Amino acid sequence: MPVRWTMKSSRAEPYLKIGDVARRVGVSPSVIRSWESLGLTHPRRTESKYRLYTADDVRLLKRARFLRKVRGLNAAAIVELLRREGRARPAADGNAGAIGSHLRQLRAQRKLSLARVARAVDISVGFLSALERSQMSGSVGTLRKLARFYKTNILDFFDATGASSRQVRPAQRKVLEAGPGVRMELLAWGNTVMEPHLFRVAPLAGSGDSYTHEGEEFLYVLRGELMITLEKEEYRLKAGDSFYFESATPHQWKNTGRAETWLLWVNTPPTF
Amino acid sequence: MPVRWTMKSSRAEPYLKIGDVARRVGVSPSVIRSWESLGLTHPRRTESKYRLYTADDVRLLKRARFLRKVRGLNAAAIVELLRREGRARPAADGNAGAIGSHLRQLRAQRKLSLARVARAVDISVGFLSALERSQMSGSVGTLRKLARFYKTNILDFFDATGASSRQVRPAQRKVLEAGPGVRMELLAWGNTVMEPHLFRVAPLAGSGDSYTHEGEEFLYVLRGELMITLEKEEYRLKAGDSFYFESATPHQWKNTGRAETWLLWVNTPPTF
DNA sequence: CACAACCTTGCTATAATCCCGCAAGGTTAG
DNA sequence: CTAACCTTGCGGGATTATAGCAAGGTTGTG
Numbered sequence: 001m002p003v004r005w006t007m008k009s010s011r012a013e014p015y016l017k018i019g020d021v022a023r024r025v026g027v028s029p030s031v032i033r034s035w036e037s038l039g040l041t042h043p044r045r046t047e048s049k050y051r052l053y054t055a056d057d058v059r060l061l062k063r064a065r066f067l068r069k070v071r072g073l074n075a076a077a078i079v080e081l082l083r084r085e086g087r088a089r090p091a092a093d094g095n096a097g098a099i100g101s102h103l104r105q106l107r108a109q110r111k112l113s114l115a116r117v118a119r120a121v122d123i124s125v126g127f128l129s130a131l132e133r134s135q136m137s138g139s140v141g142t143l144r145k146l147a148r149f150y151k152t153n154i155l156d157f158f159d160a161t162g163a164s165s166r167q168v169r170p171a172q173r174k175v176l177e178a179g180p181g182v183r184m185e186l187l188a189w190g191n192t193v194m195e196p197h198l199f200r201v202a203p204l205a206g207s208g209d210s211y212t213h214e215g216e217e218f219l220y221v222l223r224g225e226l227m228i229t230l231e232k233e234e235y236r237l238k239a240g241d242s243f244y245f246e247s248a249t250p251h252q253w254k255n256t257g258r259a260e261t262w263l264l265w266v267n268t269p270p271t272f
Numbered sequence: 273m274p275v276r277w278t279m280k281s282s283r284a285e286p287y288l289k290i291g292d293v294a295r296r297v298g299v300s301p302s303v304i305r306s307w308e309s310l311g312l313t314h315p316r317r318t319e320s321k322y323r324l325y326t327a328d329d330v331r332l333l334k335r336a337r338f339l340r341k342v343r344g345l346n347a348a349a350i351v352e353l354l355r356r357e358g359r360a361r362p363a364a365d366g367n368a369g370a371i372g373s374h375l376r377q378l379r380a381q382r383k384l385s386l387a388r389v390a391r392a393v394d395i396s397v398g399f400l401s402a403l404e405r406s407q408m409s410g411s412v413g414t415l416r417k418l419a420r421f422y423k424t425n426i427l428d429f430f431d432a433t434g435a436s437s438r439q440v441r442p443a444q445r446k447v448l449e450a451g452p453g454v455r456m457e458l459l460a461w462g463n464t465v466m467e468p469h470l471f472r473v474a475p476l477a478g479s480g481d482s483y484t485h486e487g488e489e490f491l492y493v494l495r496g497e498l499m500i501t502l503e504k505e506e507y508r509l510k511a512g513d514s515f516y517f518e519s520a521t522p523h524q525w526k527n528t529g530r531a532e533t534w535l536l537w538v539n540t541p542p543t544f
Numbered sequence: 545c546a547c548a549a550c551c552t553t554g555c556t557a558t559a560a561t562c563c564c565g566c567a568a569g570g571t572t573a574g
Numbered sequence: 575c576t577a578a579c580c581t582t583g584c585g586g587g588a589t590t591a592t593a594g595c596a597a598g599g600t601t602g603t604g
Binding site: 299300301302303306318320322340347385386387398401405407476 | 558559560562570572
């Protein structure tokens with residue numbers, strides 16, 4: 001029995017959640033989400049980010065399933081075909097699209113296989129393939145590991161425009177959104193020995209899994225709070241606190257407060 | 273430098289061979305052949321079966337390559353898209369199409385993976401996948417191994433229509449083309465202890481690789497000649513000769529004459 | 545309020561497909 | 575005669591597709 005949702009300022013119309021849709025269409029929720037990342041559907045979301053599907057979405061997905069299972073078309077082709085039928089519009093390519101293409105380009109230049117890079121970076125082959133095809137998104141930790149592997153700056157995944165000037169005003173900062181709720185603003189770039197960022201971290205957002213790399217890191221809490229875990233030891237930082245540690249120590253962090261946290265974060269050497 | 277071919281009763285027009293086309297399009301000859309089996313191209317052939325491509329074919333294949341590499345569409349989708357553009361017509365599904373679908377159905381019914389069946393039958397996963405999708409064709413030996421694995425009659429791959437009557441006239445025989453140049457006509461079928469065939473083998477056609485299975489086999493040369501090899505020992509048969517052997521002995525055969533060879537061939541138990 | 549059943553994101557393991565090359569033997573064209 | 579091509583049948587490895595899971599949050603019902 002589908003749950004009835006009503007959105008504010010929209011007409012009362014039955015919506016379905018992803019599990020309901022999966023059962024009706026005959027594919028798993030994972031597949032529906034991956035088709036969404038290709039642009040097949042654009043479901044609205046509740047405030048807690050639950051996806052909401054309409055009856056039209058279900059019809060579209062059923063047709064997609066038919067094209068997939070019976071006609072053997074892959075997802076990219078299904079989107080193309082349905083776009084030509086005026087029934088679908090492709091996903092807006094943002095930074096995510098650029099990241100993926102750039103990753104594949106870096107790997108192709110080095111004539112490396114997916115397996116080779118995945119092993120070196122300790123992620124699965126399928127995940128790396130999906131990252132390169134912009135079908136999955138990676139956490140800060142994962143992108144950093146990839147940047148390190150390719151001996152490149154994490155910024156290069158977004159926009160490579162030479163070195164910064166000495167003075168960088170707020171509006172001039174290079175901005176990158178790495179993972180949900182984490183916004184990185186680079187304060188200096190180019191041939192620098194230190195890599196300074198300003199992190200803006202939404203409540204509950206963080207680095208994802210524990211990770212490690214070479215170098216040293218210094219961070220200063222400008223506002224809000226942060227929980228950082230090193231080797232299973234937890235530290236609760238608040239505005240005015242600073243923190244210095246070796247990057248080789250396994251670590252992960254998260255904003256446990258109710259407001260956005262701002263961090264000044266410097267690491268050396270830079271991730272190049 | 274493209275070789276210039278002129279077909280009888282067609283206007284002089286430059287044709288290309290598959291290697292030339294592969295270089296111009298930027299994919300390998302194997303890929304061009306596999307796209308052909310899906311219906312992307314329908315090249316004419318010389319008497320010795322060399323494929324001949326036109327400039328239109330090259331353009332079509334270049335577009336296919338673009339759709340594949342840049343847009344990420346798979347081959348089935350490319351054919352569908354180009355068909356909709358009126359630029360391609362799908363492959364005529366013959367027995368090959370039926371065999372593939374049937375193989376996949378048998379595997380699905382038993383809830384087996386490609387890897388599981390491929391291992392049991394000693395072929396590769398990719399090859400079995402291609403067989404099921406009618407993208408590659410198998411030799412007599414391979415089809416027999418699969419029939420044995422699924423405990424079914426090789427005939428069931430073609431047309432299952434119950435048992436034969438006692439008397440079977442030539443026009444009533446079940447006919448199956450198994451591999452190039454080999455035509456099998458079944459002389460009795462259904463619940464039989466023996467499985468009699470009439471094989472019509474074109475010059476140079478044969479069983480392909482050596483193979484083995486349980487049972488006993490008897491064959492009689494009606495016309496033409498046949499070379500059969502058992503455990504690396506060769507036998508040259510001609511009209512009137514007969515031959516009896518245990519199927520467990522590794523064997524392979526071939527028509528080494530200049531004319532079509534007709535064989536009466538009985539094995540027991542049937543491949544069920 | 546408790547809790548079952550759902551959702552989220554990030555990621556894995558496995559299944560399936562795609563690509564290209566090779567063996568064996570035949571053909572072409574210089 | 576021979577190098578370089580073709581044929582078919584098939585393998586090995588690379589890549590993609592699918593479904594599930596962990597950890598943690600949300601929903602809705604009793």
